[in-house]
Amino acid sequence: MKSIAREDLPKLFNDSSFWGMLATQFLGAFNDNLFKQLVLLLSIQAAVGKTSDRQGLAMFIFAAPFLAFTGYAGYLADRLSKRSIVVACKVAEIGIMLLGTVAFVLYESNHSLWPLFIVLFLMGTHSAFFGPAKYGILPEMLRGSDLPRANGLLLMSTFLAIIFGTVVAGVLLRFFGHQLWVASLSCMTIAILGTIASLWVRRVPPANPTLKFELAAVTVPHDMRELLRNDRPLMMALLVSSMFWLLAGMVPPAVNALGKIELTLGDDWTSLLTGAIGIGIALGCALGGLISAGQVDFRLVRIGSIGLLAGLLLMAIPSDGDVSSLHAANGQLERLPRIGDAHQWLGFWGSLPTLLALGAFTGMFAVPLQVFMQCRPPDDKKGRMIAVMNQANWIGIIISAGLYQALAWMLEAFGWPRSLMFLFIALLILPVVILYHPKNEQLGVDAQP
Numbered sequence: 094m095k096s097i098a099r100e101d102l103p104k105l106f107n108d109s110s111f112w113g114m115l116a117t118q119f120l121g122a123f124n125d126n127l128f129k130q131l132v133l134l135l136s137i138q139a140a141v142g143k144t145s146d147r148q149g150l151a152m153f154i155f156a157a158p159f160l161a162f163t164g165y166a167g168y169l170a171d172r173l174s175k176r177s178i179v180v181a182c183k184v185a186e187i188g189i190m191l192l193g194t195v196a197f198v199l200y201e202s203n204h205s206l207w208p209l210f211i212v213l214f215l216m217g218t219h220s221a222f223f224g225p226a227k228y229g230i231l232p233e234m235l236r237g238s239d240l241p242r243a244n245g246l247l248l249m250s251t252f253l254a255i256i257f258g259t260v261v262a263g264v265l266l267r268f269f270g271h272q273l274w275v276a277s278l279s280c281m282t283i284a285i286l287g288t289i290a291s292l293w294v295r296r297v298p299p300a301n302p303t304l305k306f307e308l309a310a311v312t313v314p315h316d317m318r319e320l321l322r323n324d325r326p327l328m329m330a331l332l333v334s335s336m337f338w339l340l341a342g343m344v345p346p347a348v349n350a351l352g353k354i355e356l357t358l359g360d361d362w363t364s365l366l367t368g369a370i371g372i373g374i375a376l377g378c379a380l381g382g383l384i385s386a387g388q389v390d391f392r393l394v395r396i397g398s399i400g401l402l403a404g405l406l407l408m409a410i411p412s413d414g415d416v417s418s419l420h421a422a423n424g425q426l427e428r429l430p431r432i433g434d435a436h437q438w439l440g441f442w443g444s445l446p447t448l449l450a451l452g453a454f455t456g457m458f459a460v461p462l463q464v465f466m467q468c469r470p471p472d473d474k475k476g477r478m479i480a481v482m483n484q485a486n487w488i489g490i491i492i493s494a495g496l497y498q499a500l501a502w503m504l505e506a507f508g509w510p511r512s513l514m515f516l517f518i519a520l521l522i523l524p525v526v527i528l529y530h531p532k533n534e535q536l537g538v539d540a541q542p
Contacts, residue, residue: 105239113293119250120287124280126258132209148346149498154210158217159487164311167480170225171301178226183288189215190284194277225480233297244464245382249375256371263364301473327469334462335485342493347514355511373452381460389465391531397458398526404451405519410438411510437512
């Protein structure tokens with residue numbers, strides 16, 4: 094099938110290829126977050142009565158493949174058709190979810206997390222190859238003026254998937270705690286549906302079919318280093334994106350620990366708190382895409398960073414509440430939590446809307462940065478630019494895993510409340526609030542940006 098000329102491309106909402114990509118992304122993100130949240134919650138359960146939870150280790154294992162393989166994935170995204178890579182990744186996801194079923198069966202027999210960690214590593218590897226093709230294909234298959242809305246909708250679908258995946262993980266642990274293989278069978282079915290959806294994605298030719306492989310492609314190729322050296326706004330956006338994901342990597346485990354350790358909630362209610370962030374991010378992404386209206390609107394980055402700072406500071410405020418009434422005989426929550434039942438000022442019901450708002454500001458923050466890094470590079474470098482962006486982002490996430498684990502140990506050693514984790518995260522976003530104030534940039538109406 095021949096590629097369609099850009100001037101003949103359908104409008105965004107009439108484009109079945111875009112909806113196929115949206116469904117593919119949603120189903121893949123759902124699988125990722127369902128499995129990852131199950132492993133994160135089990136990592137806390139495995140640590141009951143011990144010195145620390147093991148979420149930091151799980152986060153590192155998931156993030157490591159992004160740093161190791163994203164550079165090569167970016168090379169492939171420019172060398173091959175991005176659509177072919179998208180379909181191949183979805184097929185691989187089916188096999189990974191099958192291995193996940195085996196890992197859960199092994200966990201039920203010996204309570205070892207390592208089979209689950211191995212599958213988590215494979216999931217990270219799959220996503221590392223999927224990312225550059227997924228985001229790099231958008232400027233190739235859509236009109237330039239549709240990119241802000243397309244990115245807003247894609248990010249919104251991603252975080253809606255995070256909501257459902259996160260919340261469903263808690264429910265599955267609650268009701269199928271001794272039959273966790275059911276979760277991976279569900280994930281395998283969803284992977285099959287995602288593979289079918291990927292077939293609707295429009296065929297696009299390779300962006301740079303004669304691109305030669307060089308060893309530097311596994312890190313940052315020479316021409317990409319040169320591009321970033323000569324384009325200070327692009328370099329700054331890359332650094333801020335990496336810092337953003339460092340913070341974003343620390344928030345979900347911080348919420349998990351707050352819910353299970355400090356608010357003494359069950360897995361289901363804890364996952365609702367984490368899911369509230371996803372709902373907020375989905376709304377913020379959609380709003381960011383609408384407000385952008387054909388331009389990279391960096392005002393959203395400033396508003397988002399200020400909102401993030403305020404929300405994190407609210408979440409950090411401790412209190413001397415009575416949590417004893419939340420304990421049940423089986424260690425799970427048997428009723429709705431009451432206001433004041435926590436060693437945290439907001440408690441469950443106060444944290445829920447705060448995390449929703451925190452997510453909304455996060456979505457507004459993320460959209461302009463992503464659109465800018467898609468549009469700014471030349472056509473033959475877009476796939477590798479997305480790869481470099483992913484590498485930078487996952488460097489941030491890997492650092493967040495180590496930093497989270499170190500801070501968790503410190504909080505436990507001094508007997509400090511878990512809510513103070515949000516204070517440390519707030520201090521990290523402060524330099525972005527103070528120093529990062531880029532100017533807006535216009536996008537081409539129908540031409541390639």
